Amino acid sequence: xxxxxxxxxxxxxxxxxxxxxxxxxxxxxxxxxxxxxxxxxxxxxxxxxxxxxxxxxxxxxxxxxxxxxxxxxxxxxxxxxxxxxxxxxxxxxxxxxxxxxxxxxxxxxxxxxxxxxxxxxxxxxxxxxxxxxxxxxxxxxxxxxxxxxxxxxxxxxxxxxxxxxxxxxxxxxxxxxxxxxxxxxxxxxxxxxxxxxxxxxxxxxxxxxxxxxxxxxxxxxxxxxxxxxxxxxxxxxxxxxxxxx
Amino acid sequence: xxxxxxxxxxxxxxxxxxxxxxxxxxxxxxxxxxxxxxxxxxxxxxxxxxxxxxxxxxxxxxxxxxxxxxxxxxxxxxxxxxxxxxxxxxxxxxxxxxxxxxxxxxxxxxxxxxxxxxxxxxxxxxxxxxxxxxxxxxxxxxxxxxxxxxxxxxxxxxxxxxxxxxxxxxxxxxxxxxxxxxxxxxxxxxxxxxxxxxxxxxxxxxxxxxxxxxxxxxxxxxxxxxxxxxxxxxxxxxxxxxxxxxxxxxxxxxxxxxxxxxxxxxxxxxxxxxxxxxxxxxxxxxxxxxxxxxxxxxxxxxxxxxxxxxxxxxxxxxxxxxxxxxxxxxxxxxxxxxxxxxxxxxxxxxxxxxxxxxxxxxxxxxxxxxxxxxxxxxxxxxxxxxxxxxxxxxxxxxxxxxxxxxxxxxxxxxxxxxxxxxxxxxxxxxxxxxxxxxxxxxxxxxxxxxxxxxxxxxxxxxxxxxxxxxxxxxxxxxxxxxxxxxxxxxxxxxx
Numbered sequence: 001x002x003x004x005x006x007x008x009x010x011x012x013x014x015x016x017x018x019x020x021x022x023x024x025x026x027x028x029x030x031x032x033x034x035x036x037x038x039x040x041x042x043x044x045x046x047x048x049x050x051x052x053x054x055x056x057x058x059x060x061x062x063x064x065x066x067x068x069x070x071x072x073x074x075x076x077x078x079x080x081x082x083x084x085x086x087x088x089x090x091x092x093x094x095x096x097x098x099x100x101x102x103x104x105x106x107x108x109x110x111x112x113x114x115x116x117x118x119x120x121x122x123x124x125x126x127x128x129x130x131x132x133x134x135x136x137x138x139x140x141x142x143x144x145x146x147x148x149x150x151x152x153x154x155x156x157x158x159x160x161x162x163x164x165x166x167x168x169x170x171x172x173x174x175x176x177x178x179x180x181x182x183x184x185x186x187x188x189x190x191x192x193x194x195x196x197x198x199x200x201x202x203x204x205x206x207x208x209x210x211x212x213x214x215x216x217x218x219x220x221x222x223x224x225x226x227x228x229x230x231x232x233x234x235x236x237x238x239x240x241x242x243x244x245x
Numbered sequence: 246x247x248x249x250x251x252x253x254x255x256x257x258x259x260x261x262x263x264x265x266x267x268x269x270x271x272x273x274x275x276x277x278x279x280x281x282x283x284x285x286x287x288x289x290x291x292x293x294x295x296x297x298x299x300x301x302x303x304x305x306x307x308x309x310x311x312x313x314x315x316x317x318x319x320x321x322x323x324x325x326x327x328x329x330x331x332x333x334x335x336x337x338x339x340x341x342x343x344x345x346x347x348x349x350x351x352x353x354x355x356x357x358x359x360x361x362x363x364x365x366x367x368x369x370x371x372x373x374x375x376x377x378x379x380x381x382x383x384x385x386x387x388x389x390x391x392x393x394x395x396x397x398x399x400x401x402x403x404x405x406x407x408x409x410x411x412x413x414x415x416x417x418x419x420x421x422x423x424x425x426x427x428x429x430x431x432x433x434x435x436x437x438x439x440x441x442x443x444x445x446x447x448x449x450x451x452x453x454x455x456x457x458x459x460x461x462x463x464x465x466x467x468x469x470x471x472x473x474x475x476x477x478x479x480x481x482x483x484x485x486x487x488x489x490x491x492x493x494x495x496x497x498x499x500x501x502x503x504x505x506x507x508x509x510x511x512x513x514x515x516x517x518x519x520x521x522x523x524x525x526x527x528x529x530x531x532x533x534x535x536x537x538x539x540x541x542x543x544x545x546x547x548x549x550x551x552x553x554x555x556x557x558x559x560x561x562x563x564x565x566x567x568x569x570x571x572x573x574x575x576x577x578x579x580x581x582x583x584x585x586x587x588x589x590x591x592x593x594x595x596x597x598x599x600x601x602x603x604x605x606x607x608x609x610x611x612x613x614x615x616x617x618x619x620x621x622x623x624x625x626x627x628x629x630x631x632x633x634x635x636x637x638x639x640x641x642x643x644x645x646x647x648x649x650x651x652x653x654x655x656x657x658x659x660x661x662x663x664x665x666x667x668x669x670x671x672x673x674x675x676x677x678x679x680x681x682x683x684x685x686x687x688x689x690x691x692x693x694x695x696x697x698x699x700x701x702x703x704x705x706x707x708x709x710x711x712x713x714x715x716x717x718x719x720x721x722x723x724x725x726x727x728x729x730x731x732x733x734x735x736x737x738x739x740x
Contacts, residue, residue, distance in 0.1 A: 023619040023715065024261040027480065030416065034485030034545070042540045046533045049577055053529035056522055056582060 087241045090188055091229035098176025101169050113181030119156050120149035123181035132189055133218045136197040142208035167194035168238050187226035197222045267346035268337055269621035271353035275333030276614050277705045278361050280698040282325025287691040289318035294687050298680035308372045316383035317371040323381055325364045330610040331469040332399055335422055337617050339403040342419050343410035349402045356398040363391040379440055381458050389437045400426045417492040421472035428464035452508045452516050459507030462601045463531055470609035471538050477562045477612050478545045487544035491537055498534040502527050512585045528580035532573035539570045555717040557632045558616035565608030572601045587659030596650025604643040624709025626716035631700045638693030645686035654679035
């Protein structure tokens with residue numbers, strides 16, 4: 001600090017540059033040549049990180065399912081109400097209920113609804129796809145004597161399926177056969193309609209139907225308001241739920 | 246203590262003081278206005294944090310709601326404090342290492358004022374409801390070109406100083422500074438163009454936003470902080486960098502890995518999968534260069550515990566390096582897809598950002614500021630007690646926030662959210678104690694930084710001590726230390 005060669009006045013202070021810049025004066029030189037060995041655990045730590053990160057890449061780099069559950073629907077947590085209580089479209093709910101009930105029919109009418117030599121097909125049959133009351137009465141009361149389906153006569157004997165059947169099952173199975181095997185109906189049979197059919201069948205009180213009786217008295221739609229296939233319904237009760245829910 | 250060979254020649258000292266002198270106005274401006282923004286940001290952060298557990302706090306005014314105070318808080322922290330402290334350190338350190346006095350102090354000062362004005366307008370914009378809703382980019386869209394232009398005017402001179410540097414050797418800090426200078430405009434321009442200008446799918450914009458935040462941490466804040474830490478540590482301990490080859494390798498590893506990181510924030514979203522996985526893997530891999538830099542710096546300072554407890558610069562820097570190692574480790578944990586399940590939609594990301602911005606970057610910046618300011622003002626810090634308060638309240642504050650946000654709160658909140666039978670409110674309520682704790686921790690950090698701002702302002706007003714002795718944090722055992730009277734004793738002795 002007392003070095004005379006640096007005794008140069010500063011610009012705005014009258015003090016010596018060096019004396020005033022004491023902080024700069026006491027600074028150390030920098031050294032860069034250090035080459036001490038890096039300890040093993042640092043290398044190992046780095047290797048561990050690389051390993052874990054490599055696992056992320058290697059495991060699942062292009063595997064969408066690894067991260068995302070299918071259709072973005074969460075699996076139910078244990079003990080939670082099941083996802084099957086979520087409202088769904090009426091068509092899906094009815095088809096599901098009907099498909100279950102249809103197992104009783106599949107023995108004769110076949111799983112694909114094509115029938116066989118003795119039993120008539122449901123696929124593309126006017127008896128099924130036509131007015132909804134006729135198939136309902138056949139299911140509830142059974143059918144005997146001759147019936148012509150798609151120009152072909154059949155002489156089978158169908159027992160009554162109606163005992164213990166409720167509106168939900170009837171609506172389900174009706175909607176299922178009317179919307180499967182290539183069949184397609186604009187509107188679904190509602191629970192109200194199914195109940196009306198059940199009541200009507202009860203009034204009739206007895207015996208298998210014949211094709212003639214069906215054509216004479218029951219060639220019409222079941223009374224009641226049909227259901228739009230897109231209405232959201234509760235999958236358990238098949239009752240429509242409010243849209244706001 | 247320095248041996249003879251470490252002592253500076255008169256020519257060196259003259260050059261240093263010339264450089265310090267040439268940059269004193271812009272650097273002090275960046276530091277002081279940065280510290281002011283830090284205080285503002287912390288205040289907003291406290292309000293935002295309080296709103297998470299007591300929504301009625303401060304009533305119903307729209308501009309004090311969480312949705313506005315939180316983005317204002319984080320943007321003021323990033324652009325008001327972080328970028329300004331970073332720029333101040335960057336221009337000073339680059340000038341020193343390139344051994345070139347600045348000839349553009351006036352330009353820097355003007356650009357600095359424009360930067361501050363833009364941050365002010367942007368923050369006010371957010372508070373009055375014109376935020377963009379893109380994390381860390383909430384300033385109204387007209388602000389970003391102004392910030393970028395101001396940045397360009399500031400940083401170009403450091404680039405030129407590097408270009409015309411004296412001496413051929415490029416010190417490791419210069420590599421990092423050069424990286425930060427060039428990466429910031431790339432990251433900032435790319436993200437803003439894609440998010441604010443081009444018509445990008447909103448989902449992709451969210452992914453780009455995640456990349457932007459991670460890149461700001463890894464490619465702007467981290468390089469400046471590491472540059473400063475390498476410099477401060479080597480300078481104060483008067484030792485060579487522990488392993489110089491590794492420090493250079495760490496830089497290039499960061500440069501190669503870090504640009505890939507960040508898109509894992511939208512893990513599980515329907516964007517190309519490799520982007521998310523690459524983002525996760527790169528965020529984890531970036532821990533390697535950070536870890537190596539951290540170990541290298543700590544090894545350089547090893548055995549100098551006495552020095553670290555005496556020197557505020559070294560103590561803050563070492564704390565910041567521990568923060569950096571924390572960032573690296575937390576990055577590995579939080580970016581892993583297995584943890585993302587719990588932490589992705591929780592407080593964890595915020596805790597990570599606070600650790601990166603405050604626990605790592607800001608602590609390193611404080612270290613640098615405690616080193617630089619006495620040189621450019623030619624005054625010593627006034628009070629070791631203020632520095633100690635600043636240090637301990639900062640350390641405990643940031644530790645608590647990271648603990649509450651990132652570990653306890655996040656995993657608890659994440660687990661509660663996974664349990665989707667419970668109402669979501671329950672998941673929020675489960676973090677209540679941690680949210681209160683976070684508010685308290687922010688209050689501690691604000692307390693620390695109000696003193697820091699006051700101290701810095703006094704230094705700016707050239708009210709610092711005129712003394713030959715630095716303000717160290719501890720007295721030596723003897724009544725009069727080996728170097729004579731020190732710190733406050735000098736004042737009391739009437740020297």
